[in-house]
Amino acid sequence: MENWLPLIYAAAGMLLGLPVFLLMSRLKYFHKASEARRREVELSLHSTEKQLAEILASINEVLWTSYFPSRGIDYVSPAVERVYGHPPGAFYDNPRLWFECVHPKDKERVLAFARTVRKKGQAVIHYRIVRPDSAVRWLRYAVHVVQDAPGLERISSVGSDVTEEYLLQESLRRSHRALRAIHDCGRKIAQADDENALLQGICEVVVAAGYMMAWTGLLQDDGESIALTNIAGKNQGYIESIRKPLIDEPQRLSTIESALRTRRPVTARNFAREVHLPWRLAALRHGFHSKVALPLIQDERIFGILNVYAAEETAFDEEELGLLEGLAQSVMVALQSLRNRDQRKSAEAALYLRQRAIEASANAIVITSADPPDYPVEYVNPAFQRMTGYTAQDIIGQSLRILHGEDREQAGLTQIRAILSERREGHATIRNYRKDGTLFWSKVHIAPVKDDTGAVGHFVAAKYDITETKHYQDELESQANHDALTGLANRKLLRERLRRAIASSSSHDGQLWVGFLDLDHFKFVNDSLGHSAGDLLLQQISKRMQHVLRDGDTVARQGGDEFVLILPVRPGDISPANVLQMVMDVIAQPLKIDGHSFHTTCSIGIAIYPQDGEDPETLIKHADIALYHTKETGRNNFQFFTPAMNEKALERLRLETDLRRAIERDEFVLHYQPQISLKTGRIHGMEALIRWQHPELGMIFPDRFIGLAEETGLIVPIGSWVLRNACLQNKAWQDAGLANLRVAVNLSARQFGAKDLAQAIAEILQETGLAPQYLEIELTESLLMADIKRAIDILRDLKRLGLELSLDDFGTGYSSLSYLTRLPIDTLKIDQSFVREISANSNGAAIVAAIIGLAHSLRLQVIAEGVETPAQLSYLRQKGCDQIQGYYFSKPLTAGELEQTLRAGKGHAKGSILS
Numbered sequence: 001m002e003n004w005l006p007l008i009y010a011a012a013g014m015l016l017g018l019p020v021f022l023l024m025s026r027l028k029y030f031h032k033a034s035e036a037r038r039r040e041v042e043l044s045l046h047s048t049e050k051q052l053a054e055i056l057a058s059i060n061e062v063l064w065t066s067y068f069p070s071r072g073i074d075y076v077s078p079a080v081e082r083v084y085g086h087p088p089g090a091f092y093d094n095p096r097l098w099f100e101c102v103h104p105k106d107k108e109r110v111l112a113f114a115r116t117v118r119k120k121g122q123a124v125i126h127y128r129i130v131r132p133d134s135a136v137r138w139l140r141y142a143v144h145v146v147q148d149a150p151g152l153e154r155i156s157s158v159g160s161d162v163t164e165e166y167l168l169q170e171s172l173r174r175s176h177r178a179l180r181a182i183h184d185c186g187r188k189i190a191q192a193d194d195e196n197a198l199l200q201g202i203c204e205v206v207v208a209a210g211y212m213m214a215w216t217g218l219l220q221d222d223g224e225s226i227a228l229t230n231i232a233g234k235n236q237g238y239i240e241s242i243r244k245p246l247i248d249e250p251q252r253l254s255t256i257e258s259a260l261r262t263r264r265p266v267t268a269r270n271f272a273r274e275v276h277l278p279w280r281l282a283a284l285r286h287g288f289h290s291k292v293a294l295p296l297i298q299d300e301r302i303f304g305i306l307n308v309y310a311a312e313e314t315a316f317d318e319e320e321l322g323l324l325e326g327l328a329q330s331v332m333v334a335l336q337s338l339r340n341r342d343q344r345k346s347a348e349a350a351l352y353l354r355q356r357a358i359e360a361s362a363n364a365i366v367i368t369s370a371d372p373p374d375y376p377v378e379y380v381n382p383a384f385q386r387m388t389g390y391t392a393q394d395i396i397g398q399s400l401r402i403l404h405g406e407d408r409e410q411a412g413l414t415q416i417r418a419i420l421s422e423r424r425e426g427h428a429t430i431r432n433y434r435k436d437g438t439l440f441w442s443k444v445h446i447a448p449v450k451d452d453t454g455a456v457g458h459f460v461a462a463k464y465d466i467t468e469t470k471h472y473q474d475e476l477e478s479q480a481n482h483d484a485l486t487g488l489a490n491r492k493l494l495r496e497r498l499r500r501a502i503a504s505s506s507s508h509d510g511q512l513w514v515g516f517l518d519l520d521h522f523k524f525v526n527d528s529l530g531h532s533a534g535d536l537l538l539q540q541i542s543k544r545m546q547h548v549l550r551d552g553d554t555v556a557r558q559g560g561d562e563f564v565l566i567l568p569v570r571p572g573d574i575s576p577a578n579v580l581q582m583v584m585d586v587i588a589q590p591l592k593i594d595g596h597s598f599h600t601t602c603s604i605g606i607a608i609y610p611q612d613g614e615d616p617e618t619l620i621k622h623a624d625i626a627l628y629h630t631k632e633t634g635r636n637n638f639q640f641f642t643p644a645m646n647e648k649a650l651e652r653l654r655l656e657t658d659l660r661r662a663i664e665r666d667e668f669v670l671h672y673q674p675q676i677s678l679k680t681g682r683i684h685g686m687e688a689l690i691r692w693q694h695p696e697l698g699m700i701f702p703d704r705f706i707g708l709a710e711e712t713g714l715i716v717p718i719g720s721w722v723l724r725n726a727c728l729q730n731k732a733w734q735d736a737g738l739a740n741l742r743v744a745v746n747l748s749a750r751q752f753g754a755k756d757l758a759q760a761i762a763e764i765l766q767e768t769g770l771a772p773q774y775l776e777i778e779l780t781e782s783l784l785m786a787d788i789k790r791a792i793d794i795l796r797d798l799k800r801l802g803l804e805l806s807l808d809d810f811g812t813g814y815s816s817l818s819y820l821t822r823l824p825i826d827t828l829k830i831d832q833s834f835v836r837e838i839s840a841n842s843n844g845a846a847i848v849a850a851i852i853g854l855a856h857s858l859r860l861q862v863i864a865e866g867v868e869t870p871a872q873l874s875y876l877r878q879k880g881c882d883q884i885q886g887y888y889f890s891k892p893l894t895a896g897e898l899e900q901t902l903r904a905g906k907g908h909a910k911g912s913i914l915s
Contacts, residue, residue, distance in 0.1 A: 062139075062159040066095075067152060068118065073098075074154075083139070083161050085131035103128035103136060117143050118153065124472075126162065138166040165468060171317055172363055172464045176445060177210035178323035179361060179462055182354050183447060184208065185327050189334040190452070196230065198338060202306070202331050203232035212288060212311050215239060216296075218304035219260070226256060226305060233309070235286035256305055259293035263302070265325050267292045267316045283309075290315040294328035298336045306331060319362055326357035364388070364463035366400065370448070370456045374399040375420060378458070387442075387465055389435030403432045416446065423448050423456045429466070441470040483557040485535055486542035494556035494564055498616040501554075501566050505609055512609035513576040515565035516623035517583070520601045520635045522561035534561075536593050537600070544589070548582040550574055564620060565604075580604060580638055588636075603630040604638035612641045652708065658694065659705055659714055663721055667693050670725055671892035672743070674901075675863060675885045678877050683902070685742035685776065687885065688726040689892050690718070710748060719751045723761065727768040727775060729895055734774070738902045742804060744776040749783050758797040765801070772802035778829070780808050788819050799824045806863070810851060821858060828855040832866020832886070839871045849879045856880065 062084070063077035073095050076088045084101055091097050102110050106127040117123045122144045128136050141159045148154045188201035199216045206214040213233030217226035231239060254277060259266040269290045271280045283291075290313055294306040306328050310316070316324070330353045358365045364384035368375040377395050385391050388403060395402065404413065412430035419426035425447045432442050442463045449458040481493040489497060498514065505512040519541065522534065538561065545555045545563070550573060554566040565583070567576035584602055591598040605626025613619040626641040633639070662668055670688050677684040692700040709715040723745055730743040751757065765772055777798060784791040784807070795805060806827035830851050837844020848864070855862045864876050867886030876884060893901065 060161070062157075064098075064155075064157040064159070066155050067148075068145075068155060069151075069153075083137065083159065084129060085133060085135075101129040101131070103130055118145050118155075121145050126166075136163075137161055138163045167317075169466075169469060171319060174315060174317065174320040175323060175361060175363055176462055176464070178320050178327070179358070179363075179365070180445075180447070181206050181209035181211075182323060182327050182330070182357055183449075183460060185330055186351065186354055187450070189330065192334065192338065195335060195338050198331070198334055199230040200232070202327075203230050206308055206327075207233040211308050213238070213309040215307050216304060217256075217307070219302055229304075235288070238282055238286040238288065255291065255293040256307070259295045259305060260302055263295055263297055265292055265294045265321055265328070267321065269316060270313045272313070287311055289313045292316045292321060292324060294324060296328060296332040296335065298332045303332060303335060319360075322360060323357050326353045329353050361462075364442075366461045366463065367449075368400070368459050368461070370420075370423070370458055372420070374401075375459065384463070387434075387440075387463065388432070394435070404430070405433045407431055407433070412444075416444065419446050420459065429470070432463075439467075440465055441467045486539055486557050488542050488546075488563070489554055489556035491556070491558060494554070494558070494566075495616045497554045497556075498564075498566055498619070501568055502609055502614065502616070502619075505568060506614075511569040512619075513565075513567040513569065513580075514607045514609065514619040514623045515567065515576075515580060515638070516558070516605045516607075516620065516627045517563040517565060518603050518627055518631070519561040519587070520603055522600070533593050533596075537591060537598065540591055540593075541587055541600075544586040545583055548579065548586050550579060553579065558620075564623070580606070584636070584638070601636035603627055603635045605630055605641065606638055607641045655705060656708055656712060659692075659708060659712070662692060662694075663717055665695075667695070668718070668721060669693055669894070670722065670729065671894055672729075672898045673885055673892040674890045674898070675744070675883050676889050677883055678881060683739070683741060684883055685744060686898065687744040687746075687778070687892075688722060688729075690722050706748075710750065713750065715748045715750050716754070719748050720760070720764075722746075724764050724768065727764055727770040730774055731768050731770040733899065733902065734770075736899075738899070740774060742774050742776050744778050744804075744806065746778045746780075746808065747783075752779065752783055752791075752794065757794060758801060761798070761803070762801055773804065776804035776806055776827070778806050778808045781810055784823065785819070792822055792824070795824045817854075820854075825860065827861040827863055830862065830864040830881075835864050835866045835872055835876075835886075836868075838875050839869065845875060848876070852876075852879045852881055 060079055060082075061077075062080045063075070064073070065075040066073050073091050076091050078088060080091060081087045084098075086097060086101070094100075099107070099110070110125070110127050113123065113125045117125075122142070124140065124142050126138060126140050128138055130136055138161070139159050140162045141157050143155065143157045146154045146156070184205035185202060188205055189198065192198035192201055203214040203216060211233065213231070213235060215228055215231035217228045219225075220227055228239060255266045255268050267290065268274050268277060268280075271277065271283050271289050271291075274280050277283075283289075288309045289311060291307060291309045292315075294308065296303040296306060308316075308324060333353070358381050361381060362383055364387045365379075365381040366377060366384060367379040368377050376397050376399060380390075380392055380395055384395075388395075390402070401408070404410070410430055412428035415426065415428040416430070419428070425445075427443060427445045429441065429443050432440050434440060443466045444464075445462045447460055448456040449460055451457045481490060481496075482488065483490045501512050504510075519537075522537070538557075542555070542557070542563075545565075549555060549565075550567075550570075552568060552570075556564045556566075558564050565580070567579055569576060584604070587600060587602045591600065605623045605628070607613055607619045607622035607626060609619060612622045622641040622645075625645050626639050629645055630637055630639045669691050671691055672686040672688055674683045675685045675687065676682070690702055690706075692705055694700050706715065709718050726743045726745050730741065734740055747757075754760065761775075761777075765775065779795075784795075798805060804827070805825045806829055807823065807825050808829045809831045810828045828851065830848055834844055834848050834851070838848055839845075852862050861882045862880075863883040863885055864872075864881050865885045867873055867876065867884045867888045869888060873884065873888060890901075
């Protein structure tokens with residue numbers, strides 16, 4: 001038995017271990033399967049990652065992702081190295097590297113964009129960068145901001161290198177100006193009768209084409225020095241800085257010397273980098289950044305040089321240079337022709353060269369007949385065929401309408417029809433369709449070609465493909481036509497709609513009302529509640545106006561609280577007059593702003609098309625003039641423009657302009673009207689009265705310019721001039737031994753309201769040396785009553801100086817007699833309107849007697865002004881008036897006339913006063 005025990009134990013162990021063995025074997029199997037699956041997933045992920053990296057590496061656009069406020073770079077695509085010249089890692093290491101790459105001239109604009117894009121959520125920007133190799137590239141970035149979590153914004157950007165597109169557009173623009181110069185050059189060549197006229201004309205057409213300056217120089221007999229002959233354009237003073245080396249040391253002017261030596265055009269495309277040029281700093285100061293020197297060569301002989309300057313850097317690329325070289329050759333042919341008097345040969349050669357230049361142009365050039373209505377095509381260059389798909393055989397003899405298909409209701413085509421019918425130069429943007437039907441946008445420049453008699457025989461047109469640019473412009477224009485505050489049409493859209501409304505009214509022989517609307521006393525809201533309340537008022541008013549306008553009407557915000565209404569006259573519809581009344585009514589309804597209730601009104605000026613103007617600017621200007629007259633006549637109304645208003649406005653504008661210069665030109669003079677004491681019969685004082693000795697209009701009295709001076713604020717310096725000169729003259733008379741008289745000077749409302757009035761008068765008295773008791777200040781009743789408490793304080797300040805104070809025009813205002821006792825004044829002046837009534841009726845005489853009695857009861861002196869008859873004088877003397885002033889004794893006298901009166905002892909009044 002014992003011998004079997006080992007076998008039994010072995011069998012039991014095997015039976016017990018078999019499940020464990022089987023379990024372990026199963027686990028081992030599953031472990032091997034999982035490991036294989038994991039490797040399969042890893043391989044798949046690795047393959048996907050590799051494919052994604054290959055896709056990102058193949059994309060030309062630069063993709064960026066960053067987070068705000070961390071400002072770190074979360075991701076940048078491999079294309080960044082191709083565009084920026086820096087590997088992606090450089091941007092991870094230095095997040096500001098992208099901004100360091102921005103062109104210095106664009107940094108401020110990019111910073112402004114970065115600040116605003118987070119508010120907008122998405123936007124597009126174009127700017128330049130500078131690569132490590134100093135190359136400049138133009139980029140277009142579309143930026144999108146997403147709120148991933150509170151306080152965390154993800155900024156995604158897609159950047160495209162648009163350098164080639166930008167350079168193409170620049171090249172087209174430059175080529176067009178060169179083409180224009182070539183075209184006009186031919187006309188100047190045909191017209192020139194002498195060498196000087198030719199060269200001057202060439203300089204002028206080059207500048208007119210778009211270049212900053214052009215000048216020509218002819219080679220002198222020594223074969224080295226250049227003499228400047230003709231010049232046109234801006235900043236011609238620059239030539240003075242190079243004139244001496246131009247004559248004495250032409251070798252220093254390297255572009256000219258190189259052009260003459262190589263007999264080829266030589267350019268300096270960026271003066272800032274041309275450190276070897278001795279005159280580059282002078283050129284930069286005058287705004288020049290590039291130039292080309294074009295040698296004038298004929299039959300291997302050098303005649304001179306044509307120099308053309310541009311404001312932009314990198315001008316004069318290969319195509320533009322080629323066109324200008326053709327122009328220079330045309331000029332040289334014409335110059336030689338003039339010298340040889342062989343104009344026919346010159347014209348043919350110039351025409352041939354222009355033809356070659358046109359054939360070589362990258363832009364489409366078309367020449368058409370001037371015969372309406374089809375204006376058949378007579379010539380197209382190869383570029384036209386490439387742009388449109390139509391060959392010369394397809395298009396010659398046909399109308400260019402073939403390019404527009406059925407799409408003929410375009411604003412651009414309307415412009416072109418007007419240009420052709422008016423036979424003038426112009427341009428337009430239009431939709432075109434190639435021969436295969438695809439759409440493209442083009443900008444067309446059209447110019448008439450005149451024959452020797454001045455008649456237009458042909459048109460030349462240059463077409464530029466602007467399809468991509470048009471897409472960008474459409475995006476911008478959608479945001480540029482409305483006022484940000486009110487949502488109304490802005491000035492730009494207003495003028496566009498007004499032009500269309502004028503065209504529509506013209507086609508139907510209809511009328512169009514243009515209303516210029518201004519809110520009455522809007523300044524009160526801004527001053528009392530602040531600009532935010534004013535903005536709310538403008539928004540509510542804008543909504544109200546929109547609700548009452550008819551379909552097809554326009555209301556636009558001109559600026560501030562000014563609006564413009566466009567109201568066509570349509571038969572059977574509500575009349576514009578009724579619309580305006582509804583607008584005024586709805587504006588007059590109460591408004592609630594920040595808990596405050598407001599009642600506002602408006603004033604409107606109306607101009608009507610066509611009698612008051614046939615273009616937007618004239619209609620708006622005339623409506624504005626009518627608005628001014630509405631305000632003058634009481635506001636809360638509307639008035640129609642009349643030609644008399646325009647004349648009055650022009651006269652007022654001329655008078656205002658002259659008035660601003662009158663003080664510095666010493667055109668003002670003072671006249672003095674004596675004031676007579678009825679007790680002594682002698683001159684007691686005088687009133688200083690200003691006159692304007694206008695160099696063209698002669699003597700102008702105050703009633704024509706004082707109101708204007710008040711409106712413009714010029715009354716303050718004019719009033720100071722009157723005070724100073726009246727004091728100077730009175731002091732001069734006293735120093736000459738004449739009587740010590742008091743001079744009276746009127747103060748305007750603006751002068752009286754100045755904070756430093758008393759100090760200013762004290763300084764004038766000190767400056768002139770006149771004692772204060774010899775200066776009397778006259779103030780009107782209405783001026784004092786505007787703010788009686790403040791007026792009393794000011795009068796007390798003036799009295800402390802020792803001045804005499806008088807109340808002018810007493811009885812014509814609305815003053816309270818209770819205030820009269822509180823005013824620290826010395827004299828009452830009876831207004832001449834009451835004096836005139838003394839003899840006319842008993843009421844007038846009674847009023848004068850009452851004023852004299854009132855004044856004397858208050859211990860005030862009385863002066864009656866406007867005394868013109870013996871009867872008036874007799875009554876005033878009988879009632880105890882103290883002094884008189886008026887034509888009965890003396891008109892206002894010049895300083896010289898009054899001095900003669902005083903010196904001759906004529907200070908006595910007429911005998912009738914004493915009798």
